[in-house]
Amino acid sequence: MENMSMKEKSYKHKTSAAIVRRNRRHAYLFMAPNFIGFFVFTLIPVIMAIVYSFTNYDGNNTMDFVGLKNYINLFHDSDFTIALTNTIIYTIGTVPFVIILSLLVSVLMNNGVKGAPVYRAIMLFPHIASIIAVTVVWQFMYAKEGPINAMLHAIGVENPPVWLSNQKTALLAVMIMIIWKGIGYYMIVYLAGLKGIPTDQYEAAELDGANAWNKLIHVTIPNLRPVTFYATVMCIINSFQVFTPIYVMTGGGPGRATSVLVMQIYQDSFVNYQFGYASAEAMILFLMILIVTLIQFYHNKRVAA
């Protein structure tokens, strides 16, 4: 008897080890096409970027280790500090508006609006259309004699600004466009979140005599907290990475009024060929994103626990 079971056991063990071996071989074969590309074009570059950031690599021949020199120089370089400041202003000036407006419109749309699918589809247009085309259109609309100023003039604004060539308004102009472009996407995220709120909570609130406002404050918004948190984090990360609209609309100008972090990284790497220095700038961007992501990670963990 005992002998039998021993035999059976070892046989079983053998097959399961063989199965693991076979499965593992198959799994890696299936992953290979994706992994090889991913390895060469993403993973290795991440490591290289870290290494570059400690060198004076000029994209050509010179590549000596310079220790922390790049990182120290960054904070004495007004091009970088201005770009960093602008990125933060841009983030603070867009994220709250995008989040609040998209929350507002999704709650309204979820509250029985006739034709909601049509409105929803239209509001996603700006998110889906190419950023270049959208930026070019806004650039024209912001023109001195463009429709925006004509409208401002019509409602009595005496001297509407020359939006994009004025240091004081250029960044604001970009921000307005980005808020406009972002609302639709976050509305979709919120609508998905709204579907998950149990209806009995609303019924209970109604029994307590709650009106629409009370329900919003005491049921909807608390239930949406995780969605809001997620949306805010995503929106912040995207804001840190803004490049194309600014590159096309203002090129970072006038002066350095709209220069942002990625604009500076692009300039220093692919225009000035300071690969080492630009990598250090990119690491700062990475660090900023990492911090925001980690906050989200620990927040989720705390909520789940």
Place this chain on the structure above:
Amino acid sequence: MNKKKITSGKVVYTILKYAVVLLLTISMLVPFIWMVSASFKTNLEIFTFPIKWIPEVFHFENYTNVWERSNYPVLFFNTVKLTVIITVLQLVTSTMAAYAFSKIKFPERDKLFLLYLATLMVPYQVVMIPQFSIIREMGLVNSHWSLILIQAFSPMGVFLIKQFFDGIPDELIEAARIDGLGDWGIYSKIMLPLSKSAMITSAILTITSTWNDFLAPLIYLSDPDLYTIQLGLRNLTSQYTTEYGQIMAASVISVIPILVIYCIFQNFFQEGLVSGAVKG
């Protein structure tokens, strides 16, 4: 009394609700309508106020000029070509990897997947400089291969498809195995046919991002004959700064393909945006 108060409050709320929704919808639409309308106008007409939404004479020559004078047909072809190749490659590689992550059991699987997903956190701007060095070593700068290679292998695609595969019951796989199907057979004969909707969703996200991509083509392509439509449009605006009507026509052309796909596959779009969003 009380009842009447509530209903009048409700009326106000309903009016406000529609006012806000309609106002936002219109503000989303107006720049696009303005773009289309301007694309049929002469420079002079574009900046007259009040805005004439429907031009008196439709200047179709803005479109024919863009199409004939700049090399827009070439740009259009390049972009379609890149979009198709990248989307197909990405679908093949990501469904295969997703199959391994979802349906083949091996000890380190879940840890590996988490590690793989963690790289989604790294922004493109961090990778782009060393990536450029690698592509240059391969001698592929200023070729379409550069864009294909850097965009065909995305963790995001794997993530989306894996989520869908996870929903397909393992019993189905076991039954197929008993019937004598191997992993390749299960992948190609069972998983793929069952996952059409997930594949369309993933493909649409890739198509949109490839079509609209600007930074990577800007870095890699210097020969105007290799330009994508976005790069070409940007070039057009900086070269012919005063040909407003033509620039608007070029913008319309660049947006239309994606808007058509969007209108046809709207539900997939919204699904894709949301499922991309739950990753948090």
